[in-house]
Amino acid sequence: MAGYVEFYRLGKTYDTPNGPAVIVEDFNLNMDKGEYVCLLGHSGCGKSTVLTMAAGLNPISHGGIVVANHEIDGPGPDRGVVFQSPCLMPWMTALENVLLGVNQVYPHGTKSQRHDIAAYYLTLVGLGNSLDVRASSLSQGMQQRVGIARAFALKPNMLLLDEPFGMLDSLTRMELQEVLLEILIRDKVTTLMITHDVDEALFMSDKVVMMTNGPRARVGKVFEMPFERPRVRSEVLEHPEYYKLRGDMISFLEEQDHKKMKQDAEKLQQKQAEESQQAVSV
Template identity: 60%
Template structure:
């Protein structure tokens, strides 16, 4: 099966004093299958949001390639719905109008009645059926984020990109919106890439958790598969003995292994084996004692 998203040696660097380059992300490799929910975690400043921004086409890459839906791209487009930590709603527009703004741009050839129905449907699904005509200033932070989620899904994109969408919410609201997100994801089976710093959130939502090494020159340090069945029940997952195992694995990486770069280890191992290979090619390989 061909992946929906292929990231091959995706890199990002910026000019630095002295004519050098500050490498933020180095040769990031990752594939996402259709309908898969993948989360990226890592310490602050490791470049996880930079990776998401490159996938969204909001930040240009310095190297590597990104293939989305079989087509190489590096530009933003409606085939990726993005939800940020702050929903960035236009304050002079109602919740309905904020969602319609994107719908009108993407589906401008569709009848207006169909466009309105699409916006109303997703606002209702996220629990804002009775608040469509309210302005952002009249909505709580959690309600504004619901509008942001509805806006992203209403575009019916190939991929959903989430940059710590619940990071500014209290614990109860965060859990409620995680459930809303999973229900929408279940209905749409939308391939999703999410950035978070919350280990428990990553385990509850994801099929796989990608752990990034510390920056600079951050890369994929480890990947953990989360095999809990879907739809997921939070209480059942918390009671599952595997939950503690997965949580400890992620915390161990963040606390003890995030400074280790697999590419450098692989390079060191290759250097160590070169003398042996050279000796073997010359017929001088030593025998074990």
Template identity: 50%
Template sequence: MSTATIPQSVPDQPKAGNAFLTLNNVTKIYPTASGPNVVIKDINLTVREGEFICVIGHSGCGKSTLLNTISGFATPDQGEVLLRGKKVTQPGPDRMVVFQNYALLPWLTAFENVYIAVDSVHPRKLEAEKRAIARDNLAMVGLADAMDKKPPQLSGGMKQRVAIARALAIQPEVLILDEPFGALDAITKEELQEELLKIWQEHRCTVLMITHDIDEALFLADRLVMMTNGPAAGIGEILDISFPRPRDRAQIMEDPYYYDLRNHALDFLYNRFAHDEDAA
């Protein structure tokens, strides 16, 4: 059995001069019929520019609520989210979200779904330039030959490619992914993970991604943020994932250290913070 040290940190505090995206004591409370529901409590996290962060935890631990406060869809009841030192108070094109259910307009083609985002954010750009941006981003995700198809004509993987192209087409500073590959089959999922890493390596926008898949997180992320259970969920641990980039999946999975990390994350989720159904 390996005895390698697992690099980890407790929920971190902002570091002067190193704060691109900062969450300071973020707490979100929703009213319910039985009283206030504290979903997340006292979240502290500092993200470096260009970093790839994965967030993992059981259902109901507030992962989506956490990312909603970063995207601006939800306002913290306590604490604040800062992007480049400016407080986040509403959604904006500097933070784009890709959802698990694609969120495409079914009556528009793939090209039109991307174009409408570009046109909305950059209405003053020349028409030819906006159309070129839409085409280039669809080509980047491998859909050059499918841009005239509508969502009902596309597979799940192709729909998610359109959603990623749409998000990247407006060049956000932060790309927020809410379990984007959760509904896909294993082969398509791995293909899109590889494509996402190649795109990220090229553009190096900052990525925050929710996942339920430990192997996915270990392959993609620089750090893995592990959430405690709700209510009043927080950050339990943050694992540093130090495999060199660009990453080779087969090579990583041959490294014994991969399994040290994997077992540590499994122990966190299914022993230290198990749900009742996990224990059963």
């Protein structure tokens, strides 16, 4: 059964001097409207490749992605994106940075209406008193708040988050996690987030999708979160299933580590055998 968002047989192949390199293969995932899904896996497994294809920033080689009954074929305001670095215009104020997108999405709104939309979302992320502060003068955490406000102000059907808290200190990270969840509950935006952090995935998501190692990465296992919303961090940590889920997720990642070590050892043995055969031939 298809969901509000559907990834079907999604694949990404790059041409290289040594032939085609298949990064992601047969990636399948359905997401319900308003669902929060975390994509978790080791570095280089293809998580960001999946997200950039969903954002329309990376051409799809195989399969497709449907968002709200529309098959994507490029970037669009129906998908808001927040990267690890917010990529703000440093000479512009927080308000002006958010207005860049708002002006494009609401061209028929009055100047006052567009201002109010941008100011509203900046206030939601805690920057109501910093609307006119230049981005270059904001802390890293405040800049990321602007990036989150900018994404939500577009009223997207889907929000795509690529390790949005990865560059922040732990206290700022936890604070922004809760800010983001509050807005998501209010706006009910379907969200896909990439993370390396098991605890972050457990706290934030409705569903955690574990990816196998690349190349030819795909969905390896899916964990459903039993925690109620709105989330209270202390209650999540005290939930009887929290540490079992955490252990199962870490075990999956360790299993992928062992598979990679075995594959690397087999490749090394094959290379040494080929080199020995070449030496004998000479």
